[in-house]
Amino acid sequence: MKLLSGALAIALAAPAGAITLGEAQSLYDRNQVADAEKAFASIAADGAADADDRSSAERQLARIAWLIDGKSDLALRHLEAARGIGAKPCDTGAMIARVLDEAGREHQALDRGPELLASCNEDRGRDEIRTHLIHAHLDLAARNGPDRTRLLREAAAEGDNIVDRADVEGARIRLQAAILTADAEAALRAWRDFFWLEEDVDAPQALLAEAAAARFRKGLALNASTADRLQLAELLMRAGFAEESERYAAAFGLPGGGASNDPVWRKLQSYWDARRKLEAEVLRMNRALARGANKDSLSLDEPAKAAMGALMAATGEAGDPRVVLLKHYGIVGSVGKTSGYPSIHMGHVIEDHADRVTQYGKSADIHFQAIDNMVANGFESWLWDGSAMVGGWTGDGVIVHVRPGYVGSPMRAFRLTYDSPERRELLARQAKRSTEDIAKLKGRPVATLEGLNDRLQLQVVDQIWAGARSRATSEADVKRLFLAEYSKANLNQSIRVHEGRHAIDNTLGMGDNVDQAVLEYDAKLSELALTAYPRMALRNLNRSLEGDGPHDRAGARIFADFAKWMNAHKDEIVGFDPQVAALAQLDKLTDGQIREIARGLDPLARTSGGNPS
Secondary structure (H helix, E strand, C coil): CCCCCCCCCCCCCCCCCCCCHHHHHHHHHCCCHHHHHHHHHHHHHCCCCCHHHHHHHHHHHHHHHHHHCCCHHHHHHHHHHHHHHCCCHHHHHHHHHHHHHHCCCHHHHHHHHHHHHHCCCCHHHHHHHHHHHHHHHHHHHHCCCCCHHHHHHHHHHHHHCCCCCCCHHHHHHHHHHHHHCCCHHHHHHHHHHHHCCCCCCCCCHHHHHHCHHHHHHHHCCCCCCHHHHHHHHHHHHHCCCHHHHHHHHHHCCCCCCCCCCCHHHHHHHHHHHHHHHHHHHHHHHHHHHHCCCCHHHCCCHHHHHHHHHHHHHHHCCCCCHHHHHHHHHCEEEEEEEECCEEEEEEEEEEEEEEEEEEECCEEEEEEEEEEEEEEEEHHHHHHHCCCCCCCEEEECCEEEEECHHHHHHHHHHHCCCCCCHHHHHHHHCHHHHHHHHHHHHHHCCCCCCHHHHHHHHHHHHHHHHHHHHHHCCCHHHHHHHHHHHHHHHHHHHHHHHHHHHHHHHHHCCCCCCCCHHHHHHHHHHHHHHHCCCHHHHHHHHCCCCCCCCHHHHHHHHHHHHHHHHHHHCHHHCCCCCCCCCHHHHHHHCCHHHHHHHHHHHCHHHHHCCCCCC
């Protein structure tokens, strides 16, 4: 494989007054939803715009209509317009299936299923469509109608058609289908696929004590006892599989005779009810925020307290809610403001262990927790709807890693290692995006650069692929080694190193009296200087640099500092074009240069002489 060339295609900028799809998306990502809506509508109606952009704009209008406004009919009209344009039929088909499924229009979803699958010729897209169709089957089956057995059988059979077994949403839906059809071995395979477990490991580290394999086999046995069924329902709940555990309990008649006062049953009922109420309140507030509600006048404190109170009451214990909720429900959470928005970040613990981080001679003892199956992950994660999300936080000596934000990126990255539709699309759009990058930088010194982002991504992918290829003994090994290395690098860069720097700054007394943007600046410099693939970190910075949040301001400051260094060291950069803005050529820096610049900017590195250990 070759790295994508750093050479930039020069072309005419977009006509004055025209807005690009990237600029419209940036408005949306910064919660300027009304302006983004107008921009997407303008692109969709522009007959001179290319088909991909018009189709994408219609899908984004559908996302706004459904996610933010809850209007399924309007969303489907936009999606039919996207289908009429014809570009990216898999993306459109997956979103049609999603809207029909989530809107409770399951029969329509199943009626249209064959047509949507036939319109998509990519495994990834067909898997996504199937995931929603399987869920529609399970929704209908949950109503206990006369067709329940057939619907469950069809759901399980459709699950067997999913190609990418490592995709977590496909694994989740296969898990539910297997549980409801009492197929213990299929349920175990889906469980392991969801958490990317080896065959000889039956649960993530924090759940090992639960003896997962035994609980699945006993709880799904033909003549399982009520106690065994409650044990399996509790395992599913503790791992955050809310819908799966509740539907399993209903399907197998829990609580059963005499078990209504069982302490496990009380906790299960309380969890399902409290989670449902909290999710509804979070959705209500998120939609209000997206439509311009004053974020300073709103709070999620009371709904969070109500949920915690109900969960605590069901345990019969008093004391610190954080300790009790972790013990009985496996829940870790944070309630407050994120980027100024009232937000709840709450999920279920799958890893939990002590750790120690050292950077530039300074150390901090921390506790590492990974959480999954989120109850909520903040307003921005909800708004971005899968394109990005909050990946973790640090507080009270604990680094919390939010796993869902990290499972999709290795799979997406692997699809760029071969002549896939994703790689062809990325290469095909490079000339257009690089031209837009140059145009942006003529209007402002720092900007989010989509063309640069694509090139950095391909460079990282090709680096990791080359390493996996050199170590592999078979073609199957290449994918396994690539996914493992990409996932490890992504986690190390953005959680252990980034959040570890926050923990070190806290030990140095900087946590409470330093502007958050300065702390984010420090943490991002650590990412660039102290990780195996600094391009991965550099790409991660290049998002919403026009925003005013602490992450945005920190990233913009770093980009400005890098531009200053590049302009002062032009002769040291291979292929540097003095006629093109420096930031549009960031991908021409070597890994060593990226690290050198970051260490030169970092006050902690300077005091240690640049020695990272």
